[in-house]
Amino acid sequence: MSANTSPDLKLPPAARPGQPLSAIDTPSLVLDLDVFERNLDHMQQAAQQAGIQLRPHAKAHKCPGIALAQVARGAVGICCQKVSEALPFVQAGIRDIHISNEIAGPAKAALLAELARHARLSVCVDDARQVEALAKATAEAGSRIGVFVEIDVGQGRCGVADAPAALRLVEQIAAHAQLELRGLQAYHGGIQHVRGWQARREAARLAAARTAAVLKALNAAGVRCETVTGGGSGSVEFDLGSGVYTEIQPGSYIFMDRGYGSNEATGSLRFEHSLFIATTVMSVAAGSRVVVDAGLKSMSVDSGLPWIWQHGAISKTLDYIAANDEHGIIVPVPETATQALPGLDTQVLLVPGHCDPTLNLYDEIVGVRAGKVECVWPVSARGHSR
Amino acid sequence: MSANTSPDLKLPPAARPGQPLSAIDTPSLVLDLDVFERNLDHMQQAAQQAGIQLRPHAKAHKCPGIALAQVARGAVGICCQKVSEALPFVQAGIRDIHISNEIAGPAKAALLAELARHARLSVCVDDARQVEALAKATAEAGSRIGVFVEIDVGQGRCGVADAPAALRLVEQIAAHAQLELRGLQAYHGGIQHVRGWQARREAARLAAARTAAVLKALNAAGVRCETVTGGGSGSVEFDLGSGVYTEIQPGSYIFMDRGYGSNEATGSLRFEHSLFIATTVMSVAAGSRVVVDAGLKSMSVDSGLPWIWQHGAISKTLDYIAANDEHGIIVPVPETATQALPGLDTQVLLVPGHCDPTLNLYDEIVGVRAGKVECVWPVSARGHSR
Secondary structure, eight states, rough: OOOOOSSSOOOOSSTTTTBGGGGOOOOEEEEHHHHHHHHHHHHHHHHHHHHHHOOOOOTTTHHHHHHHHHHHHTTOOESSSSSHHHHHHHHHOOOOEEOOOOSSSHHHHHHHHHTTTSSSEEEEEEEEHHHHHHHHHHHTTTTTTEEEEEOOSSSSSBBBHHHHHHHHHHHHOOOOOOEEEEEEOOGGGGGTTTSSSSHHHHHHHHHHHHHHHHHHHHHHHHHHOOOEEOOTTTHHHHTSSSOSSSEEOOOOGGGGOOOHHOOOOSOOOOOOEEEEEEEEEOOTSSSSSSSSOOOTTTTTOOOOOOOETTTTTSSSSEEEEEEEESSSEEEEEEOOOGGGSSTTOOEEEOSSSSHHHHTOOOSSEEETTTTTEEEEEETOOOTTOO | OOOSSSSSOOOOOOTTTTTBBGGGGGEEEEEEEHHHHHHHHHHHHHHHHHHHEEBTTTTTTTTTHHHHOOOOOOOEEEESSSSSHHHHHHTOOEEEEEOOOOOOOOOHHHHHHHTTSSSSSEEEESSHHHHHHHHHHHHHHTTEEEEEEOOOESSSSBBSSHHHHHHHHHHHHHHHHEEEEEEEEOGGGTTTTSSSSSHHHHHHHHHHHHHHHHHHHHHHOOOHHHSSEEOOOOOOOOHHHHHSSSSOOOGGGGGGOHHHHHOOSSSSSOOOOOOOEEEEEEOTTSSSEEEEEOOOSSOOOTTTEEEEEEEEESSSHHHHHHEEEEESEEOOOSOOOOSSSSTTTHHHHHHOOOOHHHHOOOOOOEETTTTTEEEEEEOTTTTTOO
């Protein structure tokens, strides 16, 4: 044992380009690059065919490598949900970022105004005090930002309730030369996971109708909204043809987690599972179940436990039934025998229940093509929740 | 807008020593240092009075600053749950670390054997192949490690089922000079959150009885177990007097999350809430509810939503009812009026539902005393899940 009190130790990388997938250290987040690129292309083509701008949401991936791939395919820019989240994307050269959220406190307004000196930035408001804070911060930084008035289209979360409230904010924004009204944000998170296709279509139709009503009132008052932004991976197939949105904000379509995979999809806009958690069987002592090394610190279970992925499909023989902090429990599905259980040291792939907060647990995404590691991308905005 | 494609931008710190708590940027993880130190002292004294070694679990905090405070008070060392988790603690000068878990794959065994060149390390086994992997890795690194045979005391997760299986592993360990049998690990995670005090005591009694039976059989076979390690924050008041454990592994007692706060506590070993998520009201547009800036990326909700903390106690007038990715919804409890709702830009403190995976979301803990920031500690093992 060395007497050195601060040894120069480094965590070895989980994966190196050229390695087989089966050799990477676990738990690790794995992206099937072929599938991922098909998902990218599919959404970009759908948006282009509809004549709608695609501004993918970076809150799903927090990874500049992915944002650059989206912009390279024609995305107009990205969305971020927090100001601090935008910073690594500005550093990576993304030049058009919409903060699709209200912000609170002077620190966030100051950072936003500073970022706006390096890129085209916009943000949402639903309160007069937010407009004043933005005006003050941009005046101090000598920068300009775009502002969207967020309207509540049924979720009851953020956004003003009606056209008169929106109009008051529009007028207040117009009083500050450094604030530029871009238009409306109309997003309904609750629609995205309505399971039935018909029910989801109807919910999206209602949200679009509410948006259209506010737009009409604003138009009547002489206010022109250049951009109407909103929509997510669950509603985008309806939003594209709604006649209301000029821009869509889907994020999870690139990965397709269990949550989105559980939506009934009867339309043509379908995406495939590209994101997996690679985990390893660490104990088989219990006999009737095995324990893997990925638990609550390697996945978010807020939207359900992960699926097990075998032979390119959701497993019909194995179930991940419980996540402890650092352990996952896998059992055979009731109809199958325990001999289906993977052995000690075997790698198992999981489809995460909810991609956004799961990405937020990892510093890296391991990109894999045809079973081999091709790249390791930093998740640079991981933990950037301020 | 600058043409610079990689501007030199830095995220400002969330908090600076000397600032009032109310001025820190949110979401941030806040530790009330006075309460935290009382919790530290209380557990240390209880262990010393019982003549039992305290080896606190670092999986709860992942923070070398906290581990050093525990060791300074008399803790014999710490537990980690993963090999990679131990690395920053070895770097920080912690010299005795038990990995309270089995490990899978050659990368982890190699890192463990390397760490063992700098500190006293031990690990659990429940399978002969794990012993062989440890023997190989330590032989290659030229290091020695301690080995605990884990026994299943009722959880059905890791650990061998009975004394004969334990004895076979003991004999296998003895065949390798670089592996040193330290004793048994007997931990039952399921007991920790049994709500009723009597029921929890009975569950702990059963686990201790199973452990005693295995110990008796090993003794009869001439095997001496220097250390029997186990116990968590929920069972430790019973484990200390069980006559079985020589060492306890509690982690969450330093923080007391909502999960542990929901246990019925009738014994003398009580701990106080010291850990909070500071969040800010970012939207009041909905009127009957407010939206705060801490959601699923700022807390783990696997064990329930957070409590709201007001005036040094759990709020009786406000409820945090839903966590979205980056939003939390707060409403008045049904009996109270909406005028109880905090206003825009107001800071709100939350008691997290489950501390361990919540800590794993933050890079820093903001230490506060008497309402002022005193220190900012790095959560150096955040994300170290391999």
